[in-house]
Amino acid sequence: MITRPFLGLGKPRLNYPPIEMLKAGSLAEVALPSRIVLLVRGAYAENGNLLVKVGDRVKTGERLILTEDKQDYFISTATGLISNISSYTGYLEEPYTSISIDAEGEEQWDGEFERSGPSMSRREALRFFKSLPGEPVFASLINKEPPLEALVVNCTDKDLLVTTNQSILKSEFESLKQGVEILRAISGIKRVVVLVPEGMDVQIEAEDVYVIEIKPVYPATLPKMVVKNVFGREVPAGETCEAVGLGFINAEAVVALALAYKSRRLPVDKVITLIKKDGSCLNLKARIGTPAKDILNAFGIELAHGDRLIFGGPMTGEAIYSEDTPISYGTDAIMVQDREHIVRSSDLQCVNCGECVRACPAKVPVNMLVRLLQNGLYEEAASRYDLLSCIECGLCSYVCIARIPLFHYIMLGKYEFAKIKSAEEVNVESEATD
Amino acid sequence: MLAVLPALIMGIYQYGVPALRVVALSVSCAMIWEFLMNYVTKRPISIGDGNAAVIGLLFSMLLPATTPWWAVAVGTFVAIIVGKQIYGGLGCNPLNPTLVALAILMLSWKSLFNFDGALANYDLGFYMVYPLGAVKHFGTDSLVNYTLSGLFMGRQSGGLGATFGLGLVVGGVYLILRGYIRWEISASFLAGIFLTALFFNLADPARYANPVFHLLTGYTLIGAFFLATEDSSSPVNFVPMLVYGACGGILTVLIRNIGAFADGSVFAILMMNIANPLIDKIRPRALGRRVEHA
Numbered sequence: 001m002i003t004r005p006f007l008g009l010g011k012p013r014l015n016y017p018p019i020e021m022l023k024a025g026s027l028a029e030v031a032l033p034s035r036i037v038l039l040v041r042g043a044y045a046e047n048g049n050l051l052v053k054v055g056d057r058v059k060t061g062e063r064l065i066l067t068e069d070k071q072d073y074f075i076s077t078a079t080g081l082i083s084n085i086s087s088y089t090g091y092l093e094e095p096y097t098s099i100s101i102d103a104e105g106e107e108q109w110d111g112e113f114e115r116s117g118p119s120m121s122r123r124e125a126l127r128f129f130k131s132l133p134g135e136p137v138f139a140s141l142i143n144k145e146p147p148l149e150a151l152v153v154n155c156t157d158k159d160l161l162v163t164t165n166q167s168i169l170k171s172e173f174e175s176l177k178q179g180v181e182i183l184r185a186i187s188g189i190k191r192v193v194v195l196v197p198e199g200m201d202v203q204i205e206a207e208d209v210y211v212i213e214i215k216p217v218y219p220a221t222l223p224k225m226v227v228k229n230v231f232g233r234e235v236p237a238g239e240t241c242e243a244v245g246l247g248f249i250n251a252e253a254v255v256a257l258a259l260a261y262k263s264r265r266l267p268v269d270k271v272i273t274l275i276k277k278d279g280s281c282l283n284l285k286a287r288i289g290t291p292a293k294d295i296l297n298a299f300g301i302e303l304a305h306g307d308r309l310i311f312g313g314p315m316t317g318e319a320i321y322s323e324d325t326p327i328s329y330g331t332d333a334i335m336v337q338d339r340e341h342i343v344r345s346s347d348l349q350c351v352n353c354g355e356c357v358r359a360c361p362a363k364v365p366v367n368m369l370v371r372l373l374q375n376g377l378y379e380e381a382a383s384r385y386d387l388l389s390c391i392e393c394g395l396c397s398y399v400c401i402a403r404i405p406l407f408h409y410i411m412l413g414k415y416e417f418a419k420i421k422s423a424e425e426v427n428v429e430s431e432a433t434d
Numbered sequence: 435m436l437a438v439l440p441a442l443i444m445g446i447y448q449y450g451v452p453a454l455r456v457v458a459l460s461v462s463c464a465m466i467w468e469f470l471m472n473y474v475t476k477r478p479i480s481i482g483d484g485n486a487a488v489i490g491l492l493f494s495m496l497l498p499a500t501t502p503w504w505a506v507a508v509g510t511f512v513a514i515i516v517g518k519q520i521y522g523g524l525g526c527n528p529l530n531p532t533l534v535a536l537a538i539l540m541l542s543w544k545s546l547f548n549f550d551g552a553l554a555n556y557d558l559g560f561y562m563v564y565p566l567g568a569v570k571h572f573g574t575d576s577l578v579n580y581t582l583s584g585l586f587m588g589r590q591s592g593g594l595g596a597t598f599g600l601g602l603v604v605g606g607v608y609l610i611l612r613g614y615i616r617w618e619i620s621a622s623f624l625a626g627i628f629l630t631a632l633f634f635n636l637a638d639p640a641r642y643a644n645p646v647f648h649l650l651t652g653y654t655l656i657g658a659f660f661l662a663t664e665d666s667s668s669p670v671n672f673v674p675m676l677v678y679g680a681c682g683g684i685l686t687v688l689i690r691n692i693g694a695f696a697d698g699s700v701f702a703i704l705m706m707n708i709a710n711p712l713i714d715k716i717r718p719r720a721l722g723r724r725v726e727h728a
Contacts, residue, residue, distance in 0.1 A: 224721065224722075228721065234721060234722045235721070235722050236722045236724060237720065237721070237722040237723050237724070238722075239722070348525070349522060349524060349526055351524060351525035351665045351666055352525060352666045352667075352670060353665045353670070354616070354665075354669075354670025354671070357670045357671060362720055362721035362722075363717070363718045363719065363720045363721060364720050365670075365671075367670055386720035388722075389720035389722050389723055391721065
């Protein structure tokens with residue numbers, strides 16, 4: 001990373017580091033831990049009537065339905081006994097159900113996916129691939145009628161220092177191409193755009209597949225920036241890229257899909273970039289549900305009092321309060337920050353210097369926005385000060401001279417605003433039925 | 435703080451120990467007021483951030499070297515307590531605290547800011563009549579006593595740290611390059627002064643001084659680089675910064691040439707501080723925002 005020069009008029013630029021050539025299969029693999037923990041979105045643990053019970057024996061790759069009425073499922077990523085089911089609160093207070101599986105004995109693969117035959121239908125995909133490594137919510141992408149206009153396969157990484165997708169592009173290029181074809185078959189999307197880091201010589205010879213290079217300047221690889229810079233469109237505030245007909249999927253998920261169909265086994269591993277205290281990075285593969293401490297132990301990293309453990313990269317990652325927190329489908333990176341390097345945020349007031357406003361790629365008036373967010377005025381923040389236009393790059397926090405945790409205020413604001421919205425919708429519905 | 439040193443040292447060199455006395459008193463008073471207010475309002479002690487010291491320093495630079503001690507104490511009280519702390523401290527002040535204090539002092543004790551009277555006992559080897567006062571009362575004929583280079587090098591009477599143009603420009607450019615202040619505000623403020631003064635000058639050269647004279651006298655340069663650019667009371671978007679600076683410059687000259695005061699910078703910048711929240715509403719459309727038509 002670079003810092004601002006002592007004297008100068010220019011803006012600081014943050015470049016994504018280029019990566020070295022990687023050979024296929026060079027990923028360090030973390031051994032299966034004795035206990036894995038799976039987090040399923042939703043407060044299932046509280047209603048008691050679960051189809052999955054403590055003491056149940058599960059196999060690797062087994063599709064498990066939690067409740068009869070909701071038909072929501074998860075995929076076991078280990079063979080063993082379910083030892084605990086409890087509720088878990090996420091980063092922004094969102095409810096999860098945490099399911100622990102104690103690995104036992106020889107690993108056995110569940111055969112349900114294998115038995116479903118060689119078909120590649122959308123129904124089958126929705127039945128088994130609720131989440132893919134690198135893509136926690138996969139269904140919305142392929143379950144569209146009519147299909148999305150184009151599929152964007154992102155072989156770049158969203159955050160700085162993270163090289164998960166890039167390394168996959170290098171090591172699993174053939175699978176990537178197969179994955180693209182599978183995705184087209186099950187989703188019905190014709191056009192495919194592959195985003196690659198600039199300078200990486202990638203060529204795909206196929207009809208309606210376009211390769212586009214992305215400049216390595218942060219935050220050019222964030223989906224909404226790509227939509228703006230590459231496609232010349234704007235995602236309406238508060239909506240996803242799918243609103244403008246573009247479905248983004250990470251390269252890792254595409255490759256996982258291809259490998260799953262090839263081996264007839266559901267994906268249970270996640271590629272992760274581990275960013276060490278000294279800033280050096282390595283890529284590794286670990287079972288989904290592996291607690292962070294098992295990964296740190298595997299590489300001899302010790303946490304001291306005051307160090308920070310982060311899921312995600314340096315700009316947008318989330319600080320984790322417990323080493324027991326497991327990695328999940330969306331964990332692209334684990335970062336360990338030495339306490340010497342941590343920039344503490346402050347509770348100072350905004351001094352209105354305007355650095356955030358100039359840094360913001362979405363032109364959000366962050367200086368005004370934070371004043372509302374600090375006072376909990378989420379609805380006004382969204383309607384008048386463009387809360388929902390934020391593309392979540394974290395540059396405002398990075399440049400803030402008062403060290404206000406702007407990014408965190410914004411993320412919390414978005415979550416709270418969404419909660420208010422959905423509560424309103426429920427009210428409207430119940431009034432309509434009365 | 436480093437940035438004002440050239441202008442400040444020149445002021446102290448010219449006016450000697452009395453100037454140093456005013457500066458030292460002002461800085462320390464400002465910090466004491468801040469400390470007392472922190473104590474009374476049970477908030478964390480914030481003199482460590484240096485803001486109170488800067489306010490005191492800038493305030494003293496606007497004063498004549500002979501200002502009595504009580505005026506400094508009252509002025510810093512107004513700046514810190516009325517100008518800043520009652521709004522919630524650093525970053526929350528709608529007006530520039532230094533200018534609030536100066537304006538109140540100017541209105542309350544007019545004679546303090548009669549630079550001719552205040553500096554009557556000084557003879558520094560150049561024409562000691564306050565240039566803006568001279569041009570206001572005697573017309574442009576009196577300007578033969580000044581040379582532009584002399585004005586730029588501080589050979590004029592005025593606030594103890596506000597007269598050395600070169601030093602202020604050097605300090606200002608340093609702050610711009612370090613990223614502490616925005617060039618948009620300084621440049622448009624100076625441009626506003628220059629253009630407005632030029633029009634006046636063209637209309638009636640006998641009554642209105644030439645634009646360069648306006649750039650180099652009074653509080654113009656210290657205003658452009660150190661006062662108008664204060665973070666909390668100035669805009670952050672590009673167009674609003676230009677509007678804010680330019681309007682400030684225009685108002686300054688209007689007050690100087692038509693208004694009752696010899697120098698209009700103080701009130702012009704305060705007026706623009708008040709207009710700031712409104713001006714800052716001119717901003718680019720955020721990504722993905724739908725344009726709503728009323």
